[in-house]
Amino acid sequence: MNNSQQRIFEIRRMEFSDLKDVLRLEKEIFSDAWNEAMFSEEITKHDAFVLYSGNEIVGYICGWLLYEEYNITNVAIDPEFQKMGLGTKLVKFVIEYVAEKKCPIIFLEVRESNYAAINLYEKNGFSIVGKRKKYYKNPEEDALLMVLSVKETNER
Ligand SMILES: CC(C)(COP(=O)(O)OP(=O)(O)OC[C@H]1O[C@@H](n2cnc3c(N)ncnc32)[C@H](O)[C@@H]1OP(=O)(O)O)[C@@H](O)C(=O)NCCC(=O)NCCS
Numbered sequence: 001m002n003n004s005q006q007r008i009f010e011i012r013r014m015e016f017s018d019l020k021d022v023l024r025l026e027k028e029i030f031s032d033a034w035n036e037a038m039f040s041e042e043i044t045k046h047d048a049f050v051l052y053s054g055n056e057i058v059g060y061i062c063g064w065l066l067y068e069e070y071n072i073t074n075v076a077i078d079p080e081f082q083k084m085g086l087g088t089k090l091v092k093f094v095i096e097y098v099a100e101k102k103c104p105i106i107f108l109e110v111r112e113s114n115y116a117a118i119n120l121y122e123k124n125g126f127s128i129v130g131k132r133k134k135y136y137k138n139p140e141e142d143a144l145l146m147v148l149s150v151k152e153t154n155e156r
Pocket residue numbers: 029074075076077078081082083084085086087088089109110111114115116117119120121123
């Protein structure tokens with residue numbers, strides 16, 4: 001029981017002091033979990049945001065801005081808090097952030113079997129535009145490449 005209805009969820013930049021909680025969630029959620037060095041690099045060189053409630057980290061999203069393209073590299077919600085709209089909150093936050101940077105396009109890769117994530121992205125305007133063969137290890141799997149035109153989103 002997490003009393004989610006009464007809780008306020010907010011988003012801020014990930015800090016090094018969040019890494020213990022983030023790594024615990026990452027290991028719980030992913031079979032090919034990121035390690036501390038990977039999150040540290042996102043914090044120092046790219047973008048990493050956490051979704052939190054009080055002093056509890058309940059999700060995170062990471063991404064890279066490279067020239068005219070943004071790439072969402074990681075997103076996860078604590079299993080206890082999934083299916084409450086929080087993944088949507090994080091993805092919408094990043095879409096707005098990217099729009100503010102005047103970057104026109106967002107790419108991401110997702111495991112072909114990850115229906116929850118594919119649905120989440122499609123609901124937020126992303127389309128499948130390609131496949132990357134054997135992109136993932138542990139277990140090996142193809143990635144779907146998804147894209148969102150941020151300009152179109154703004155013009156809607
Ligand atoms: C993918 C993930 C981030 C979604 O977060 P979430 O907070 O549960 O998502 P939301 O509640 O905002 O759901 C948004 C939409 O996603 C889809 N969705 C979410 N969970 C789903 C599930 N278990 N099965 C099918 N569709 C699902 C639905 O279309 C949902 O819309 P709806 O509630 O109107 O049906 C979450 O399931 C997660 O952390 N999964 C493990 C990590 C992961 O796979 N990350 C993505 C790597 S590319």
